[in-house]
Amino acid sequence: MKEKLLTIPEVAEYLRLNRFTVYRLAERGDLPGFKVTDQWRFKEAEVERWLERRRNHKQGSSRK
Numbered sequence: 001m002k003e004k005l006l007t008i009p010e011v012a013e014y015l016r017l018n019r020f021t022v023y024r025l026a027e028r029g030d031l032p033g034f035k036v037t038d039q040w041r042f043k044e045a046e047v048e049r050w051l052e053r054r055r056n057h058k059q060g061s062s063r064k
Contacts (some may be wrong), residue, residue, distance in 0.1 A: 004044040011042050
């Protein structure tokens with residue numbers, strides 16, 4: 001089974017963020033992705049795991 005690869009605009013739409021924010025997160029290494037030539041690509045499953053970790057971290061810190 002092939003993993004679906006997303007572009008910056010697709011990730012931005014999925015996360016409901018500005019595409020420049022997605023680009024900055026990727027450049028800093030905060031959002032898991034990789035470059036193919038000069039274009040960022042993101043594995044859909046990794047973006048979902050990243051989002052879930054952030055959600056769990058935020059819920060854990062709000063309980064303290």
